[in-house]
Amino acid sequence: xxxEIKKGLLGIVVDETTVSQVMPDINSLTYxxxxxxxxxxxxxxxxxxxxxxxxxxxxxKQLKKFIKNERSERNLSKxxxxxIKKMPKTAHPMDVIRxxxxxxxxxxxxxxxxxxxxNMKKAxxxxxxxxxxxxxxxxxxxxKKIINPKKKLTFSENFFYMCFGKVPSRDIVKAFDVSLxxxxxxxxxxxxxxxxxxxxxxxxxHGAITGAIASLKGPLHGGANEEVMYMMNKxxxxxxxxxWINKALDKxxxxxxxxxxxxxxxxxxxxxMEKYFKKVxxxxxxxxxxxxxxxxxxxxxxxxxxxxxVDYPTGPTYHLMGFDTDFFTPIFVMSRITGWSAHIMEQxxxxxxxxxxxxxxxxxxxxxxxxxxx
Numbered sequence: 001x002x003x004e005i006k007k008g009l010l011g012i013v014v015d016e017t018t019v020s021q022v023m024p025d026i027n028s029l030t031y032x033x034x035x036x037x038x039x040x041x042x043x044x045x046x047x048x049x050x051x052x053x054x055x056x057x058x059x060x061k062q063l064k065k066f067i068k069n070e071r072s073e074r075n076l077s078k079x080x081x082x083x084i085k086k087m088p089k090t091a092h093p094m095d096v097i098r099x100x101x102x103x104x105x106x107x108x109x110x111x112x113x114x115x116x117x118x119n120m121k122k123a124x125x126x127x128x129x130x131x132x133x134x135x136x137x138x139x140x141x142x143x144k145k146i147i148n149p150k151k152k153l154t155f156s157e158n159f160f161y162m163c164f165g166k167v168p169s170r171d172i173v174k175a176f177d178v179s180l181x182x183x184x185x186x187x188x189x190x191x192x193x194x195x196x197x198x199x200x201x202x203x204x205x206h207g208a209i210t211g212a213i214a215s216l217k218g219p220l221h222g223g224a225n226e227e228v229m230y231m232m233n234k235x236x237x238x239x240x241x242x243x244w245i246n247k248a249l250d251k252x253x254x255x256x257x258x259x260x261x262x263x264x265x266x267x268x269x270x271x272x273m274e275k276y277f278k279k280v281x282x283x284x285x286x287x288x289x290x291x292x293x294x295x296x297x298x299x300x301x302x303x304x305x306x307x308x309x310v311d312y313p314t315g316p317t318y319h320l321m322g323f324d325t326d327f328f329t330p331i332f333v334m335s336r337i338t339g340w341s342a343h344i345m346e347q348x349x350x351x352x353x354x355x356x357x358x359x360x361x362x363x364x365x366x367x368x369x370x371x372x373x374x
Contacts, residue, residue: 003359014354015196019052019342020185028268031185032056037272045155045177045184045335046070052185052338053123053345073128074149074158076136077107081146084136093137093330094223098213100133101126105206114204114348122205123341130337131155134330135162138323156180159334164322171283172321175276179314182269183332185339191215191222195340199347200354212340213333219256222336225328227256228315231296233325238291245299257312258300266307277313280320289316 006012020031028035032051039048043057050058050066058066076084080103087096104126105111110118136146139162147162156176157167167173186192195212199205216222235244248255281290293316300306318328 005359009356014188014193015347015352017187017343017346018055019339019346020187022187022268027266029186036182036269040178040181040272043181045180048181048184049127049155049338052342053120069124070128070155071149071151073125074132074151076129076132079107080104080133081136084133085140085146087137087140089141092217093134093324093327094213094217094333096137097130097134097330097333098210098217100137101130101206101213102210104129105204105210108206111204111206114202116345116349119205119341119345119348123337123345126206126209127334127337127341131159131334132162134327134334135159138163138327168321169283171279175280175317176321178272178276179317179331180335182273182310183314183335185336185342189221190218191336192340192343196343196347197354199344200351202348202351205341205344208344209337209340212336216329216333216336222329222332224256224309225311225315225318225332226325228312229319229325229328231256232289232292232316232319235292235296238288238295241292241295242299245296246303249299249303255296255300255306257315258304258306258308267309269310270308270313273310273313273317274308277317280317284320286320289320 018032020029022029023035026035028037030036031039031048032055034051034057039051043051046067047057047063049070050063054062080100083103084096084100087099108122108125110122113119132149139146147165149158149162153161153167154173154177156173160167160173160176188196191212194215195208198208198211219227235241245255277293278290281287293313297308297312300308315325315328318331319325323331
């Protein structure tokens, strides 16, 4: 028996998947074989969601049906909306959205059915309802009236409408669409592996996604986009950026939004997200965050040869769009539900209980002494 320990399962191949992969020869993340940067430029988010869930890009008829199904499932029950209203205003939105998905399972008629057909229906419902739950808390926390979804709006347009009561410019919506496409899927990352592990016990899709959300919350995973914005707010202005980042590196502090377990030559999603970050900054007439962004990035690459990951440009992009910082990772959830669902269904299709071994390093065998002998 090989007792070599691979911390974090580093380098361990635990299963196979057809959903996505990073192709080293083109240094690109691909969904079902399509490079994400191409999908960002040529597709709307709904097309990519269909691709991830179904394996192929949709034709016009398939896309129309998919969009109709998603839009028909957007409304939350009064019970769940009331539950969201009662949630503490100090709660982290990730905890709220995790709880909301769990609540959805209590009302889903197919909750006990793990067949492919039922799982696809449930995946669409969770995908459609999660933005409504998140926007409801976004409004409630600010003491504002909840805005119901509109069926005539796209996925991205509808989320803006439910949060702010209006749809922004086409450039802003496109940038948001791009962010959702880039966040939709990323192979066996920690939250996806969590979802597959839960699924391997033949648990249900709501439970698996609830667990995945809990995993995504951590700053070493999805929470990094929030930490990027907290960092930029600490820096405050471009004139402080060079000194701040060098001091952080001298003190050997962790700089969030940089480095990646998979990419060695830089995250392939960054150039696309950076392009749209700068488009949003132009629309919003912002120069401050662009300058901070460039200074910190250049120092990190020059001093440490560590490149940004996708969270680095996404954080300030969401900030300029008007979203509260602690809502950045829940927006990630809205997108990644597609990837998680695809992996959950893939796990169900060829399931094997995930049960790794551990190497014991505690005390050797010893006997229990009577109390008066200790």
